[in-house]
Amino acid sequence: MGLVGQVFDALLAIALVWLAWQATRAADLFRAVVSFIVFGLLMAVAWVRLEAPDIALAEAAIGAGATGALLLSALDRLAPRRGRSWARVWRADARTWVLWVPAVMALAGALTAAAWQLPAPGLGAVATGALEQSGVDHAVTAVLLNFRALDTLLEIGVLVLAAVAVWSMGPAPAASAPVMPSPTLPMLGRTLFPVFVLVAAYLLWRGSHAPGGAFPAGAVLGAGGILMLLAGAQPWIRSAEHGPWRAILSAGFAVMLFAAIVGALAGGAFFEYPAAIASHAILVLEVTAGMSIALLLFAVYLRGEPHPAADTDRQRC
Amino acid sequence: MLIYLALASVLFVIGLHGLFTARNLLRRLLSLNVLTTAVFLLLVVIARKATPLDPVPHAMVLTGIVIAVSTTAVALALVERIALRHSPEPEPSASTRPGEEDA
Amino acid sequence: MTAGDAAVIVLVSLPHAAAIAGFVWPSRAVTVSLISAATLMAAALVAMHAVAGYGAWRHDVGGWEAPLGIGWTIDGVACALLLLTAAVGLAGSIHHAAARVRPSTAAHDPRYFWPLWLFLWGGLNALFVSADLFNIFVTLEFVTVASVGLIALSGRLAQAAAWRYLLATLFGSSVYLLGVALIYGRVAALDLPFLAQALPADLVGMTAASLVTIGLLLKGAVFPLHFWLPSAHARALPPVSAILSGVVVAAAFYLLARAWLGPFRELLTPAAGTALGLLGAGAVLWGGLLALLQRHLKRMIAYSTVSQLGFCMLLFPLAAAGATQLAWTGAMVVLLAHGLSKAACFLAAGVIVRHHRSGRVDALGGCQQGIGLAWFAFALAAASLVGLPPTGGFVGKWWLAQAAINSGAYPWLALLVAGTLLTAAYLWRVLEAAIRTGPPDEARRPAAIAAHREGAPATPSDRGMMIAALGLALGAVAVGAAAPPLAPVLSSAIGVTW
Incomplete structure (x- = not known):
């Protein structure tokens, strides 16, 4: 540098x-x-x-x-x-400057010094060595979907779980409209959404050999969806039993779990992809994981169980 | 590198301070997120210090980011409902189960 | 694939699959859950049988060996905790299915109970077999989110408790992850058995060990970081309280034990052991005292969890003093017996509180017609918590006491005795209230009196719930009989240095 x-x-x-x-x-x-x-x-x-x-x-x-x-x-x-004004923060927290700041500086300094001493041997060489058998070219994707695929499975599980937990608290307290609606937001949101989709598709496609892949793609798509909501689009999960949406939301997690079990049944360990199909299996998992992350981010953003009655009249408080 | 390590430490301490001194629920949640980011930063610096570049911490941080947004979403859903109790407007149907409440 | 491997894969994946099924088809959730619960119990028994028969083994997930891949260690302790989870999970499922909560009476939509419940179960199973520090972080977060969802199900008051729990435990996770990051930066490995060989006892190791410990102490509600536990555990539904108090808190202690006797073994000096033991002592005495002062049954049981887990913390000073194996088996038996009896207490309390329409200890007297079985379960569980022979609680505490005597650590022996007396005192308060003829201040509680006048005969629903509680209480007693022959199995733990 x-x-x-x-x-x-x-x-x-x-x-x-x-x-x-x-x-x-x-x-x-x-x-x-x-x-x-x-x-x-x-x-x-x-x-x-x-x-x-x-x-x-x-x-x-x-x-x-x-x-x-x-x-x-x-x-x-x-x-x-409304919090305290800045002037009051400076005055009232005199103790902060005498007591906290030195203590904090010392702690931060010690942490930095300790971390600086870390030898950080890293697993880069090991990961590169195993890359050839992993079925993908990009190391991070290989770690996420092969070497440490169990983490990824559970991570998508946490996201599904978060959606279930948020929905279990009942309908969202208020409409998912923005805090300060801007007149340009609806138009901007609708115009931008296709761009989000394109970017997500591109990231997904690049993922197996370069930075990108399921997570960023899913995240970008999810963010795009949320922007649509902010722009005033109606949530599409409307029917009482949420139609097929519950199944679609859990699909990514289910597919990964299925792949893990198939690996075990094929004679290997949990999540051990048979070598011949590893790269295809990972591609499928990547796409489903990405889509699933996008949808789940969206589902979590609804901040409550989507309800047919709750979102038709969107009174603000 | 040293700059980023120092940054991680300072962010960690800011998060810690916010978590313990903030009264507002949302602010504590923001502090927690800053704290977590500091830990992620440390992991990525460790990955960067290794030769060759270590992909494992990168994957860990990616996993961590998704987990952090999940927990934040659940926390926000709770905060919103707790805040709602203190607001004057009535809540639709919230009868507790007989015998289950414990004061 | 051996039968043991198959059982473990079922244990990890079936709860998640069933949870999804329950989420997608809420109308079939009860059936799916009960079938899965029974299957999981069977799978846990198969896994335990495999460990007892052929010894502990490792399962490299994805076929990648440590340090690159994630490993599962399936050994005696892990299987014991899997069995505990299965027992509490099965009993809780039966209890909740028998309660037959109708949407009209529930605070919130009861359709979400089953997915959250099964996800929690799956997260716990994945945690108990995992040998990878980062994978453990992920499973801990999984368990946290599921627990928070379940606590918040019981409505308004519980949501505030759920928030406190969430914030405390997320902070614990971040601190834990910081420790893990330091370990990774030091030796580039996350696998516990691997680290047991590789992690040096230097300054980085010490810092990392303290961070991991603080994180886990927060999650395990060990004194003085227990502030979040009582209201969270007391306000949840009975099966949720049961699994939180019996298993989720135990998981944090389990990880502490595996970490300190594994990678941090060199760091477990007498001073470190004493420090951890003193936290345990604080928990035993402070938790016990507050349990004695509680007016509400469920809060009393919740404080008792803080107190009882303190006994387990004695593992560290006693192991540091040299009596590792005896202290380990003793602490693990206390953990298992506590899990079963505490869950039994909460399930029984669910029935008792419902019958008396009040959770106050002094309102529990009077007519007990129809809920005798619940009181029987409660009394059995109390016997195990106190440590009366021949229960599991007795065997565990006996072994801890022996470890203290063998290593000449008499102060810890005194703590065991004091804690036991305190436990007996607060549990006797409840049982004494129950055998009184009537509530002392009857005039003030018309609802309770109406219930007494009706005689409130046991419904089939009550019976199912009481049988679930009784099953767990009998399990706690059975641990006492099973522990001595199974002691060698319990002390088969991969990556633990004696």
Whole structure:
């Protein structure tokens, strides 16, 4: 890294610290949430700087996009609580500056020093060695869908579970309309959605040999769907039993589970793909996992059980 | 690299501080998310320090991000319903089961 | 694929499959769940039988060996906890199916109980076999989300408790993950048996061990990090309280034990052991004291969980003092007996509270017609919690006491005795209230009196729920008989250094 890079990193770090501080301390909640979203976007830049483009894509779409949308839509349900003004923060928290800041600096310094000493041997060489038998070219995809596929299965499980848990709390408290509807948002949302679909398809296609793949693709698609909702589109899950949607939402998880069991039945271990079909199996899993992540992000965003009565009259409070 | 390690530590501490001092439920959730991001950052720096680049922490962080959004969604759903109790508008049908409530 | 492997795969995948089925077809959820519960019980028995017969084994998921892949270790302890989960899961399923909650009486849509319940079960099973630190993180989050969903099902008050639980446990996860990240940065491995060989006892190891421990202590509600437990456990539905108190909390202790006697074995110095033991002592005494002071039955049982898990923490000082094997089997038997009897208590309490229409301890007297079986189950479970022979609680505490005597650690012996007396005191309060002729302040509780006047005969629904509780209580007693012959199996644990 050259000097320019160093300076860039330093500026980025300062901006991130400032945003994180805003997100946790800012006087009003709206500002805190917006700071958090920008924080997510800048984190994506940091991930790129750290040569983790896959994470950058996921962070931008999920960390900033989906989480941000969730937070924003939660805001209008929460009592608008104005925090203290900045002047008062500086004055009232004198103790903070004497007590907290030095303690915090010491702790942070110690953590940094400890982490800097880590030898970090890494599994890069081992993973590269096993890549040939894995059925994919891109190492991160190989880890996600082959070496550590169990993690991925359970992770999609957590997402399904989150959807079930959120739905189990009853219908959403209010309409999923945005906090501050902008006149351009509906049009923007509808125009952008096809772009989201295209980007997602492209990421999915690239995934097996370059950064990209199921997670970023699913995340981008999910974020696009949420944008549509923000733009005022009606949720499509409407009937009482939710028609086939419950099955479709659980499909990604079910397909992965099925693949794992088939591996075991074929004489190998749980999740051991027969070598001949490994690359095809992973491709299928990737597509279903990506679609499923997109749909589940969308389902979770509904913030409650979609109900035929609940979303027809969208009164705001 | 050192910059990012320092960043991870500072973010961790900011998250920690927010989690313990914030009163507002949403703010505590944001702090928790900052805290988690700090841990992810440490993992990615570890991956970057290794030669060759280590894909395993990258996969771990990707998994972690999806888990974090799931837990955040559940937490938000709870926060919204808890906040609703303190708002004046009536709630549709929320009778507790006889004998199950414990005061 | 051997029978044991097949059983483990069924244990990990069937609950998830059944959960999806219950989510997609809510009308068939009860049938699917009961069949799955019975199958899972059978599979847990097959796995235990395989371990007892052929010894512990490893299953490399995906065929990738550690450190690249994720491993499952199927050994005696893991199978014992799988069996515990199956027993509590089966009894809870029967209890909930018998309760026949109608949508009109439930706080929230009861259709979601079964998917969440089965997901929790599946997450726990995946946790108990996992040998990979990051995979354990994922399963812990899985268990957390399922638990939170289940707690929140009981309505408004429970949602606040669920939120506190969620925040505490998510914070615990982050701290745990930080520890895992440090370990990974040090040796580039996540597999517990692998780390038991590879992790050096240096400063990084110590920091990582403390972080992992703090994270797990939060999840296990070990004193003084137990603040979230009582309301979360007391406000949930009876089967949910049962599995949370009996199994979910135990899972955190199980991981602590595996970590400290595995990768962190070198770090388990007498000082570290004593520190962990003191937390246990605090839990036993403070939890016991608060249990004694509770007015509500379910809260009392919940505080008792804090107290009883303190006994298990004695494993660490006693292992550090040299009596590792005896302390290990003792702590594990206490854990299993506690899981079964605590779940029995909560299931019985569900019936008792329903009968008396009040959860207050001093309102439990009077007519017990029709719920004698529930009280019998409660008394049996209480006997095991106190540690009366021949129950599982007795055998576990006896072994812990022997370990204390063998290693000359008499203060811990004193703690065992004090804790046992405290347990006896708070449980006797409940049983004494039950055998009183009537509530002392009858005039103030017309609903309860109406119930007494009717005589409230046992319905088939009550009977099913009481049988579920009784089954678990009998299980806690049976652990006492089964533990001595099964002690060698319990101490077969891959990656644990004696």
